[in-house]
Amino acid sequence: MQKKRLLQDLVDGLVVEGDLKKKDAEEFVRHFFKVIEEGLLADRLVKVNGLGVFKLIEVEARSSVDVNTGEPFLIKEHLKLSFIPDTPLKEKINKPFESYEPVQTTSEPINMKETIPDNQTDTPSVNEEPQAPTAPQKPLDLGLDEEDPFEPKEGEERQPTIQEMLAALKEENERQTPTESGKRNRSIVVIILIALGLLFLAGLIYWSMESNRKARQERALKEAMMEQLAVEVEPLTGQPTQDALDSLSILAAQENAAAVKQPSQPSTAKPVEKPVVKPAPKPTATTAKPAATTAKPATTTAKPAATTPKAVSTTTKPTTTASKPVMTTPKTTTTSTTTKTTSRPSEVTVKTGDRLTLLSEKYYGHKVFWVYIYLENKAKIADPNNVTAGTTIVLPKAHPTMMDPTNAEAVKKAEGIQQRILAQF
Amino acid sequence: MKNKDLLDEVAQRSGLPSDVTAALADRLITLITNHLSLDEPVSIQGFGTFEVKKRKERLTVNPTTGAKWLIPPKWVPAFKVGPTLKEKIKQLNA
Numbered sequence: 001m002q003k004k005r006l007l008q009d010l011v012d013g014l015v016v017e018g019d020l021k022k023k024d025a026e027e028f029v030r031h032f033f034k035v036i037e038e039g040l041l042a043d044r045l046v047k048v049n050g051l052g053v054f055k056l057i058e059v060e061a062r063s064s065v066d067v068n069t070g071e072p073f074l075i076k077e078h079l080k081l082s083f084i085p086d087t088p089l090k091e092k093i094n095k096p097f098e099s100y101e102p103v104q105t106t107s108e109p110i111n112m113k114e115t116i117p118d119n120q121t122d123t124p125s126v127n128e129e130p131q132a133p134t135a136p137q138k139p140l141d142l143g144l145d146e147e148d149p150f151e152p153k154e155g156e157e158r159q160p161t162i163q164e165m166l167a168a169l170k171e172e173n174e175r176q177t178p179t180e181s182g183k184r185n186r187s188i189v190v191i192i193l194i195a196l197g198l199l200f201l202a203g204l205i206y207w208s209m210e211s212n213r214k215a216r217q218e219r220a221l222k223e224a225m226m227e228q229l230a231v232e233v234e235p236l237t238g239q240p241t242q243d244a245l246d247s248l249s250i251l252a253a254q255e256n257a258a259a260v261k262q263p264s265q266p267s268t269a270k271p272v273e274k275p276v277v278k279p280a281p282k283p284t285a286t287t288a289k290p291a292a293t294t295a296k297p298a299t300t301t302a303k304p305a306a307t308t309p310k311a312v313s314t315t316t317k318p319t320t321t322a323s324k325p326v327m328t329t330p331k332t333t334t335t336s337t338t339t340k341t342t343s344r345p346s347e348v349t350v351k352t353g354d355r356l357t358l359l360s361e362k363y364y365g366h367k368v369f370w371v372y373i374y375l376e377n378k379a380k381i382a383d384p385n386n387v388t389a390g391t392t393i394v395l396p397k398a399h400p401t402m403m404d405p406t407n408a409e410a411v412k413k414a415e416g417i418q419q420r421i422l423a424q425f
Numbered sequence: 426m427k428n429k430d431l432l433d434e435v436a437q438r439s440g441l442p443s444d445v446t447a448a449l450a451d452r453l454i455t456l457i458t459n460h461l462s463l464d465e466p467v468s469i470q471g472f473g474t475f476e477v478k479k480r481k482e483r484l485t486v487n488p489t490t491g492a493k494w495l496i497p498p499k500w501v502p503a504f505k506v507g508p509t510l511k512e513k514i515k516q517l518n519a
Contacts, residue, residue: 002463003465004466004467005460005467006469009460010456010457013452014449017452032435032450034438035435035438037472039431040510045426054504078515079517081511081514083504088458089502090502092458092462093462097500100499101497104495105493105495
């Protein structure tokens with residue numbers, strides 16, 4: 001804090017700059033502030049260009065407590081002077097800090113998390129759910145192989161199993177590719193999406209193979225050189241292959257799960273079409289082998305996700321689409337809504353930033369169905385426009401027709417309810 | 426009361442031509458601004474004090490996206506009412 005400037009300093013400044021007498025300058029400054037004061041008292045608002053706005057604002061009466069006695073008393077309503085500086089003044093004052101700008105501190109805003117994975121990671125995440133407990137347990141031989149090769153000793157024997165797996169994956173993949181040329185266009189778009197998302201998996205396989213091979217080479221070399229130390233060497237060499245196998249076992253587990261779910265398909269949905277169609281020469285499958293092989297687990301696992309919930313919730317939808325390979329389906333609205341409903345828990349705790357409409361959009365496919373969520377939780381929600389964070393609300397079961405986002409009548413009805421509810425607030 | 430009303434009134438009272446008044450007012454405000462930008466408070470007897478305050482940096486959260494933003498510190502001009510004027514406002518209220 002520097003020296004305080006008084007009216008006299010202003011007058012001096014005016015005289016130095018201008019060519020008027022000191023007396024006039026002083027008179028002018030006095031009048032200037034006097035008029036502001038009087039205008040303020042008369043109009044309650046004075047606007048001075050370049051300086052700002054002086055305003056009298058009303059302060060409501062409020063109760064307070066006497067600091068000494070602890071007695072409550074009422075602060076009467078009164079007026080308060082508020083000064084809102086003009087932009088030029090504000091900018092001039094803030095010049096030293098001008099260069100600073102607001103910075104976003106977190107690298108991962110929440111909405112980004114929610115929007116990006118929607119089309120890609122949604123499908124893989126679904127395969128975590130136990131989809132087909134009723135289906136006959138028909139694990140692939142690859143899956144069974146997994147059990148014993150876990151021992152770090154048998155690095156040599158594992159190599160063939162990996163190759164077997166890859167071969168099997170390739171075979172499966174080729175069998176899975178859709179033959180109908182009509183579905184090509186849509187399927188190609190989806191293939192591109194999935195291929196992008198699963199390039200990472202391809203890298204994983206490559207890496208695991210690489211490390212496995214290295215381990216094998218190392219092992220062979222060491223064995224040749226010093227056979228008598230084999231006992232010590234083996235655990236060492238087994239170490240990296242163990243890692244590689246861990247990652248592979250994830251893939252194999254997915255494959256296994258897919259294999260389990262595949263038979264379930266005909267049992268839940270009507271066996272109109274067989275999921276296994278004759279092998280088709282697919283350009284992507286042959287050119288980008290790693291990508292194609294990895295794309296496979298995703299497609300098979302995503303498929304049951306689309307089929308099983310359909311049998312449960314939306315019975316009206318044709319089951320023929322369900323038995324088709326999922327490559328074609330994610331575009332249609334039916335599957336997108338059903339995948340949404342599968343991930344709907346029975347209860348949800350409201351977070352900061354959540355709205356009933358957002359929840360509804362997320363779990364029921366249309367924001368207007370928030371009215372049903374509200375009606376279900378009327379006791380807990382005081383104001384549907386402002387739900388307290390931390391409130392646990394029950395998500396009602398989706399009615400097949402009443403809460404079908406594709407049904408215009410259902411939407412209309414919900415809108416009617418919405419109007420009635422909003423009229424109360 | 427708008428800026429024009431203010432200048433008209435000042436011109437009338439001080440007996441100066443209105444263009445001179447406008448120029449003087451402009452200079453007066455520039456003077457105040459310059460003093461303030463040097464972190465010198467300007468106090469006018471019977472009216473109040475213009476001063477500069479520092480706003481600290483703070484974190485804000487966008488309620489819908491949850492994104493956190495760091496708002497940088499800044500200097501803002503402020504006006505403090507003098508006791509005489511404060512009393513007058515109080516009486517106006519009563």
